[in-house]
Amino acid sequence: MLTRRKFAQSAAAAGAVLAFGTGSAAVPAWRERRDLYPQGVASGDPAPDSVLLWTRRQPSGGDTRASYLLTVEVARDPTFHDVVVRGKAEVTADTDWTCRFLAAGLKPATEYWYRFTDGEGNGSRVGRTLTAPREGDARPVRFTFVSCQDMSIGAANAYRRMIYEDERRPRAEQLGFVLHLGDFIYEVVNYPDEMPEGQYRGRRLRPLFKYPDGDKFRDYHLPVTLADYRTVYRAYLTDPDLQDARARWPFVPVWDNHEFSWQGYQSIQVLGGEQRPAQTKKVAANQAWWEFQPARVARPGAHRDRFEAPAVKDTPITQFDENGFGLGADNASAVDSLTIYRAFRYGRNAELILTDNRSYKNADADGSAVAPDGFPMFIDEDTARVIDDGRAANGGKPPATLRFAGRDVPNPGVDQPMQSYLGPKQRAWLIERLSVSQAPWKVWGHSFGTLAWRTDLANLPEGLGPRWPGTGFALANGGYYAEHAMIYDVLRSKGVTGLAVVAGDKHSFWAGLTSADLPPRAYDPVGVEFVTGSISAQGLVEIGDRIVKPDHALRALYYTGEHREIPAINYTMLHGVRAALALSRTSAAEARKLHNPAVAPHLKFVDLGGHGYGLVTVTADWLETEFVCIPVPFERSESADGGPLRYRVRHRVNRWKAGEQPKLAQTVVEGNAEYSI
Numbered sequence: 319m320l321t322r323r324k325f326a327q328s329a330a331a332a333g334a335v336l337a338f339g340t341g342s343a344a345v346p347a348w349r350e351r352r353d354l355y356p357q358g359v360a361s362g363d364p365a366p367d368s369v370l371l372w373t374r375r376q377p378s379g380g381d382t383r384a385s386y387l388l389t390v391e392v393a394r395d396p397t398f399h400d401v402v403v404r405g406k407a408e409v410t411a412d413t414d415w416t417c418r419f420l421a422a423g424l425k426p427a428t429e430y431w432y433r434f435t436d437g438e439g440n441g442s443r444v445g446r447t448l449t450a451p452r453e454g455d456a457r458p459v460r461f462t463f464v465s466c467q468d469m470s471i472g473a474a475n476a477y478r479r480m481i482y483e484d485e486r487r488p489r490a491e492q493l494g495f496v497l498h499l500g501d502f503i504y505e506v507v508n509y510p511d512e513m514p515e516g517q518y519r520g521r522r523l524r525p526l527f528k529y530p531d532g533d534k535f536r537d538y539h540l541p542v543t544l545a546d547y548r549t550v551y552r553a554y555l556t557d558p559d560l561q562d563a564r565a566r567w568p569f570v571p572v573w574d575n576h577e578f579s580w581q582g583y584q585s586i587q588v589l590g591g592e593q594r595p596a597q598t599k600k601v602a603a604n605q606a607w608w609e610f611q612p613a614r615v616a617r618p619g620a621h622r623d624r625f626e627a628p629a630v631k632d633t634p635i636t637q638f639d640e641n642g643f644g645l646g647a648d649n650a651s652a653v654d655s656l657t658i659y660r661a662f663r664y665g666r667n668a669e670l671i672l673t674d675n676r677s678y679k680n681a682d683a684d685g686s687a688v689a690p691d692g693f694p695m696f697i698d699e700d701t702a703r704v705i706d707d708g709r710a711a712n713g714g715k716p717p718a719t720l721r722f723a724g725r726d727v728p729n730p731g732v733d734q735p736m737q738s739y740l741g742p743k744q745r746a747w748l749i750e751r752l753s754v755s756q757a758p759w760k761v762w763g764h765s766f767g768t769l770a771w772r773t774d775l776a777n778l779p780e781g782l783g784p785r786w787p788g789t790g791f792a793l794a795n796g797g798y799y800a801e802h803a804m805i806y807d808v809l810r811s812k813g814v815t816g817l818a819v820v821a822g823d824k825h826s827f828w829a830g831l832t833s834a835d836l837p838p839r840a841y842d843p844v845g846v847e848f849v850t851g852s853i854s855a856q857g858l859v860e861i862g863d864r865i866v867k868p869d870h871a872l873r874a875l876y877y878t879g880e881h882r883e884i885p886a887i888n889y890t891m892l893h894g895v896r897a898a899l900a901l902s903r904t905s906a907a908e909a910r911k912l913h914n915p916a917v918a919p920h921l922k923f924v925d926l927g928g929h930g931y932g933l934v935t936v937t938a939d940w941l942e943t944e945f946v947c948i949p950v951p952f953e954r955s956e957s958a959d960g961g962p963l964r965y966r967v968r969h970r971v972n973r974w975k976a977g978e979q980p981k982l983a984q985t986v987v988e989g990n991a992e993y994s995i
């Protein structure tokens with residue numbers, strides 16, 4: 319049990335007001351007024367003895383008060399007869415009327431209810447939360463992982479399904495928390511009144527918000543100020559399904575790219591290929607995230623419950639250090655205004671290790687020189703691999719040119735650092751956490767995942783269309799080989815097993831094994847990986863016509879049929895081009911007989927059209943992930959279960975010993991997943 323002093327320290331580190339016990343102050347009678355708390359309530363980052371609680375009490379119309387003093391109550395029952403914590407939290411305009419409250423002195427693995435009440439008795443809705451099991455608790459752990467909720471173009475039916483199923487489980491089998499892997503908001507938005515028929519790529523645009531300040535790039539509106547970023551969170555959290563989910567479980571959030579800027583990195587925006595300094599936007603994005611996400615994260619400054627924004631200017635960053643981090647010009651101040659990578663034990667069986675994959679990332683290498691015409695999405699893997707290594711390629715003697723498609727092209731990595739998203743400091747921290755953890759399963763919450771997607775375009779039959787100009791594999795998505803090798807080599811040498819990467823960002827479901835490289839280079843998987851489909855953001859199958867036109871000679875590698883009813887692209891990645899092309903003339907089972915085992919020895923499941931969530935069960939002996947896939951959430955489902963399921967598929971891995979490779983066993987529990995296996 320932590321001492322009160324320890325609690326006070328952890329509350330300060332989390333930027334939260336702290337309370338123990340029930341105190342004696344008179345409490346105004348609670349009367350629910352959801353209109354005054356329009357973003358609902360939330361809880362986050364559960365520990366065995368405490369959890370962060372959150373709400374936003376917005377000013378009533380015409381009310382000019384500078385603050386509200388809220389009473390926070392935590393009870394063992396939803397009717398608040400047995401209140402175990404009572405405290406006060408003040409909200410002001412400084413935090414956009416949000417508050418973070420650390421409820422301490424709680425019991426482990428226990429269900430609690432909480433609510434906020436102002437001085438007049440105007441109350442928030444009641445939230446439910448759960449503390450973490452204590453470190454020695456060997457009971458199975460269950461949680462879901464989600465990402466990519468673009469509420470401007472879709473509905474959060476996945477959360478409704480998650481709630482419906484969890485309410486029907488026995489208490490011992492219910493979820494402990496929701497791991498949110500980012501793209502909680504989409505900062506790039508199209509306004510419906512500016513778009514033809516109010517649509518964007520076939521989706522109905524919701525008039526959720528307009529930026530009070532804002533910037534515009536092509537059809538897209540972008541946030542510029544703190545007021546802009548706050549506007550998105552406020553609007554998103556009025557969604558009833560997202561709000562119900564936050565009121566039912568503690569969330570454990572990290573950000574991906576869209577919490578700051580679509581193609582941004584560090585404190586730099588990239589728009590149309592052009593770099594723009596965005597230090598003030600990075601600070602604003604971090605502050606809004608901190609105000610709206612109840613996470614135990616470190617920010618600078620002495621103030622207990624307020625984000626103290628460093629003064630930065632949007633000054634161009636022209637010099638980079640040897641790792642590709644921008645020097646001077648406030649880049650470090652902006653990035654360091656919030657540190658979200660963190661780790662915590664959750665019971666005996668799991669350690670959660672969460673990384674920030676965007677703030678310390680270096681600039682993307684430009685692979686366009688090895689992207690041949692006529693093959694949408696694909697570049698040459700062999701040359702991309704060299705570019706990724708940067709100036710460390712070929713033992714520190716990188717080739718000045720790359721031979722590809724019968725010509726020599728300049729090597730864009732020749733004077734660049736190796737591609738990295740973690741940066742040296744975070745990478746060292748991650749390696750240390752993975753190495754010292756005593757938990758049998760190390761769950762690495764990784765916003766975008768490590769699994770490479772590639773195929774064997776060199777095997778295309780004659781006469782179909784363009785010929786692949788290389789001899790190796792065609793890469794659609796992958797990279798960071800050198801960085802992954804640095805991490806995985808240590809795990810292998812120390813005999814660390816039980817690595818399970820869980821990821822989002824890809825707007826698609828993937829199950830496989832993570833390895834720093836793939837054949838014909840060294841293939842030595844050190845862990846399992848699961849990527850969840852998006853809550854609502856569009857996947858490749860849906861937006862594919864923008865990438866490959868219906869009259870394209872290689873259309874059958876991407877889709878089969880007039881209306882994309884068969885996502886052949888899944889088979890292109892899983893089984894190779896011969897199997898994908900066979901889908902035009904035969905069944906999925908027959909097509910799979912043409913499987914090329916060299917293409918994707920690391921992949922077990924691919925669905926580039928799936929939405930939903932992943933459900934993880936962790937026991938001492940095995941870890942299992944269930945993909946719960948729903949149809950494209952064009953509109954909010956009217957039914958209590960959130961609408962129909964497309965499929966439910968499980969992948970289980972038993973614990974493996976040092977020196978062994980993990981193995982995934984697949985079960986299709988319900989629905990049709992034949993084009994993904």
Ligand SMILES: [Fe+2]
Nearest residue numbers: 466501823855
């Ligand atoms: Fe996303």
